[in-house]
Amino acid sequence: MIQQYFKQAWQLIKQNKLFSGIYIAGTALGISMVMVMAILDYVKTANIYPEMNRERMLYAKSISVAPVDTARFKYTNSGSLSYKAAELFFLSLKTPERVSVMFSGTDFASLPNNDNLIKIKSRQVDTNYWKIFPFRFLSGKPFSDADFQSGLAVAVITESLSKKLFGSDKAAGQSLEYRFKPYRIVGVVKDVSYVMEDTYAQIWMPYTCIENYDKENSERAGMIGDVGKVFLLARSASDFGSIRREVNDKVRRFNASAADWKTDLMGQPDTRKVDAHRYWSNKGPEMKKINIRNILIMFLLLVVPALNLSGMNSTRMERRLSEMGVRKAFGASRSRLVHQVLIENLLLTGLGGFVGLLVSYLIVFFTKEWILDLGKQFTDTLPEGASVDFSISMLFNGKIFLAVLLACLVMNILSALIPVYRSLRKSITDSLHIKYN
Amino acid sequence: MLYHIFKQIWAQRKYNTWIFIELMLVFVLVWVLADYAFVILHNKSISQGFDVKDTYRVTYDVFGKGTSRYNPTEDDSTMAMENLQLFVRKIKAYENVEEAALTYMDWGSLPYSGGYNSTAVEIPDRSDSTVAFAETKNVLSGEYFRLFRYTSAKDHSWERPAGIDLRRNNSVFITRMVERELFGTASVIGKVVKVDIGEGPKDYVVADVLNDQKRFDYTLPHGAVFGASPLISEENLMNFGVCIRVKPGVPEDTFIRNFRKEMTRPLRIGNFYLKDIQSFKSLKQEIDYSFGVTNEMRTRAGLMIFFLLNIALGIIGTFWFRNETRRGEIGLRMAMGSTHATLQWQFMTEALLLFSIAVIPAIVIDYAIARADVLKLDMDIIMDYETVKGSPYITQNASLRFLITNAMTYVFLSVIVALSAWIPARRVSRIHPVEALRENG
Numbered sequence: 001m002i003q004q005y006f007k008q009a010w011q012l013i014k015q016n017k018l019f020s021g022i023y024i025a026g027t028a029l030g031i032s033m034v035m036v037m038a039i040l041d042y043v044k045t046a047n048i049y050p051e052m053n054r055e056r057m058l059y060a061k062s063i064s065v066a067p068v069d070t071a072r073f074k075y076t077n078s079g080s081l082s083y084k085a086a087e088l089f090f091l092s093l094k095t096p097e098r099v100s101v102m103f104s105g106t107d108f109a110s111l112p113n114n115d116n117l118i119k120i121k122s123r124q125v126d127t128n129y130w131k132i133f134p135f136r137f138l139s140g141k142p143f144s145d146a147d148f149q150s151g152l153a154v155a156v157i158t159e160s161l162s163k164k165l166f167g168s169d170k171a172a173g174q175s176l177e178y179r180f181k182p183y184r185i186v187g188v189v190k191d192v193s194y195v196m197e198d199t200y201a202q203i204w205m206p207y208t209c210i211e212n213y214d215k216e217n218s219e220r221a222g223m224i225g226d227v228g229k230v231f232l233l234a235r236s237a238s239d240f241g242s243i244r245r246e247v248n249d250k251v252r253r254f255n256a257s258a259a260d261w262k263t264d265l266m267g268q269p270d271t272r273k274v275d276a277h278r279y280w281s282n283k284g285p286e287m288k289k290i291n292i293r294n295i296l297i298m299f300l301l302l303v304v305p306a307l308n309l310s311g312m313n314s315t316r317m318e319r320r321l322s323e324m325g326v327r328k329a330f331g332a333s334r335s336r337l338v339h340q341v342l343i344e345n346l347l348l349t350g351l352g353g354f355v356g357l358l359v360s361y362l363i364v365f366f367t368k369e370w371i372l373d374l375g376k377q378f379t380d381t382l383p384e385g386a387s388v389d390f391s392i393s394m395l396f397n398g399k400i401f402l403a404v405l406l407a408c409l410v411m412n413i414l415s416a417l418i419p420v421y422r423s424l425r426k427s428i429t430d431s432l433h434i435k436y437n
Numbered sequence: 438m439l440y441h442i443f444k445q446i447w448a449q450r451k452y453n454t455w456i457f458i459e460l461m462l463v464f465v466l467v468w469v470l471a472d473y474a475f476v477i478l479h480n481k482s483i484s485q486g487f488d489v490k491d492t493y494r495v496t497y498d499v500f501g502k503g504t505s506r507y508n509p510t511e512d513d514s515t516m517a518m519e520n521l522q523l524f525v526r527k528i529k530a531y532e533n534v535e536e537a538a539l540t541y542m543d544w545g546s547l548p549y550s551g552g553y554n555s556t557a558v559e560i561p562d563r564s565d566s567t568v569a570f571a572e573t574k575n576v577l578s579g580e581y582f583r584l585f586r587y588t589s590a591k592d593h594s595w596e597r598p599a600g601i602d603l604r605r606n607n608s609v610f611i612t613r614m615v616e617r618e619l620f621g622t623a624s625v626i627g628k629v630v631k632v633d634i635g636e637g638p639k640d641y642v643v644a645d646v647l648n649d650q651k652r653f654d655y656t657l658p659h660g661a662v663f664g665a666s667p668l669i670s671e672e673n674l675m676n677f678g679v680c681i682r683v684k685p686g687v688p689e690d691t692f693i694r695n696f697r698k699e700m701t702r703p704l705r706i707g708n709f710y711l712k713d714i715q716s717f718k719s720l721k722q723e724i725d726y727s728f729g730v731t732n733e734m735r736t737r738a739g740l741m742i743f744f745l746l747n748i749a750l751g752i753i754g755t756f757w758f759r760n761e762t763r764r765g766e767i768g769l770r771m772a773m774g775s776t777h778a779t780l781q782w783q784f785m786t787e788a789l790l791l792f793s794i795a796v797i798p799a800i801v802i803d804y805a806i807a808r809a810d811v812l813k814l815d816m817d818i819i820m821d822y823e824t825v826k827g828s829p830y831i832t833q834n835a836s837l838r839f840l841i842t843n844a845m846t847y848v849f850l851s852v853i854v855a856l857s858a859w860i861p862a863r864r865v866s867r868i869h870p871v872e873a874l875r876e877n878g
Contacts, residue, residue: 022750029743029746115701115705179504180504211503314452370726
């Protein structure tokens with residue numbers, strides 16, 4: 001039966017090329033915008049190289065402190081975590097599988113005593129970092145626990161930096177300078193796309209080789225500092241609750257014994273999605289508001305084209321009234337006719353969805369340098385020479401295709417249900433009687 | 438004629454409902470976008486108050502102890518200051534450079550630096566408590582004004598402020614906006630104001646009044662106070678940089694490329710080295726990008742294109758089908774003597790009339806949106822629908838702005854609607870009347 005529907009639908013599409021063309025274009029318009037949103041969301045939250053464990057990760061990056069004596073002082077200070085805070089609240093946790101602390105920087109790299117300086121992004125990390133993010137090593141390996149403990153000046157660099165400096169990706173064993181200090185290269189990894197916020201860099205080294213990484217600031221109980229981010233890898237997402245409880249417990253204990261300053265983690269550690277929306281150091285994102293806004297935008301992006309399609313559908317249904325009348329007269333039930341029209345429509349919507357998906361790829365491709373920054377409150381400009389690359393797996397994957405299908409269904413229901421229902425309510429005689437114009 | 442078309446619309450109301458709702462919805466959405474665009478374009482049209490064309494910022498750094506290139510013999514303080522002077526002199530002598538000077542970079546003193554420092558400006562020992570708020574800019578020397586061309590309100594030249602030494606008898610410059618807010622129309626040169634330019638609130642003599650300046654080119658002008666910066670010493674030398682102005686017409690990318698290539702070596706003086714050179718034009722772009730309007734404008738432009746395509750498609754689709762079903766009528770009209778032109782006109786008028794009716798409820802919704810004050814943004818652009826008394830700017834006259842932006846939206850969308858209706862109308866009017874009439878059977 002369904003096959004029959006499809007055959008008929010295909011015939012109809014071929015007969016009304018004009019109608020089908022406009023209809024498909026209208027659907028594609030709505031679907032493409034929604035798909036752009038879906039792709040961006042996917043890139044920000046899904047498991048993508050080398051951030052393969054995002055679904056079981058928690059993140060923390062800011063902290064706020066306020067004087068205990070609220071009667072005299074009514075203010076709060078906020079900023080990045082200090083190493084002391086990271087140690088106190090996160091590194092000492094028992095529930096997570098692994099915890100890692102990361103610092104970030106940008107500075108010059110070069111060959112020893114060479115004037116050709118290249119500005120690069122650096123990450124100062126620990127050994128857990130390599131276990132949380134499974135980087136692909138082209139040569140060498142990550143620095144070892146022993147390297148880390150003794151603060152050796154060793155570094156892992158990317159394939160592209162290795163090629164730029166040494167002409168090959170086998171730089172392990174060679175030396176380079178970063179911030180005019182020598183580092184021995186222990187490993188070369190596959191490049192990371194600029195869209196990966198936590199792992200994009202050209203060089204990684206142990207943070208124990210930076211001077212004063214754990215220096216305590218005497219002000220504000222030493223809580224505010226310059227840790228870039230703390231990563232917690234849970235055994236599974238179901239552990240998030242108990243990890244949060246453990247963190248909150250540590251904060252509560254700290255505050256109970258605090259003499260001058262109380263601290264607040266403002267809802268952290270965050271899941272990946274919340275972390276992607278946390279811009280301010282003094283307050284967390286209002287996820288409810290953000291979600292409502294996004295749903296509203298998606299709805300608008302689907303409803304405006306759906307209005308077009310509804311208009312077209314109702315015109316078309318009117319023209320097919322006599323056909324429907326004849327079929328009703330021969331005993332077709334209303335629900336069957338509704339099914340058939342919806343399937344016909346679904347085929348058109350499906351074609352529109354396909355075109356829409358292609359259009360959304362084009363949009364992402366042509367705007368890749370900035371499209372991920374839309375909606376952010378503060379953004380970094382693209383560093384010189386960096387390029388934003390969306391990999392094949394970011395664009396072609398089950399989740400994205402599922403999202404297209406879903407968007408098509410919503411679109412279909414929005415645009416066909418009312419016109420079809422309205423036209424089928426007419427009695428058989430009315431339908432048979434109808435004459436164009 | 439209009440009455441006739443109106444009857445047509447009414448007769449077709451069942452199919453018109455959808456497109457009517459869409460036109461109404463899209464009018465409201467496009468108005469929100471147009472209103473924003475209007476405010477931005479209006480603000481952009483106001484003079485910036487300074488000129489960063491052909492200017493660049495050169496930054497330096499020093500090799501510290503523990504780096505491989507550190508030279509301990511060059512590290513005493515007289516040596517360091519001499520090396521820095523040489524650094525500036527070499528840049529000044531570089532080809533195409535017209536002007537080069539050390540400038541204070543802290544506290545948002547340079548244009549488009551992102552930093553912002555504000556102060557209250559008061560008149561000491563005056564009975565009323567009028568206070569103006571202004572941005573502070575700290576200036577090392579008069580060359581600052583020659584570099585960025587902040588002009589005097591008196592003769593609109595930058596040579597005038599450049600020739601005044603702000604360090605002599607504690608002088609400051611204020612902009613016209615501060616002058617207006619504090620003194621009205623009276624001339625204030627030589628009068629005393631109390632401001633905090635980094636050393637706590639103190640009395641300063643106003644040595645000149647400068648023309649109004651804006652922080653970003655999409656914001657309204659705001660008041661500013663220019664005062665002397667700290668003198669350069671070994672402790673604070675990282676707060677300074679070298680700003681340069683090159684001969685007009687030297688292309689930015691070649692200048693930067695050549696400068697890096699030819700100056701990296703010569704500018705390694707003692708422990709100093711060239712860190713970066715960047716044009717103020719690109720600094721402005723970065724600032725606009727990182728917390729300015731670039732992203733917002735891109736999003737809105739994208740949405741605008743989306744909505745326009747939608748109504749174009751909607752109108753084309755709706756009218757196309759209607760025309761197909763009305764071929765008989767069209768044939769009849771042609772047989773009765775309607776020309777192609779009148780037929781096309783009729784369709785376009787029909788679409789425009791339908792659109793105009795949809796605009797009426799849309800404007801009511803616009804009004805509700807403007808009153809609800811939801812257009813406010815988290816930025817320096819003043820988007821609120823609020824009339825500010827005495828403001829010379831149209832954007833701060835709520836009713837005028839509402840009128841202009843709705844009119845803009847109406848005209849803009851009318852063009853799209855008329856064009857979209859014309860495409861199917863042209864096609865259908867080309868049919869031979871006999872053929873069209875035959876379909877009426």
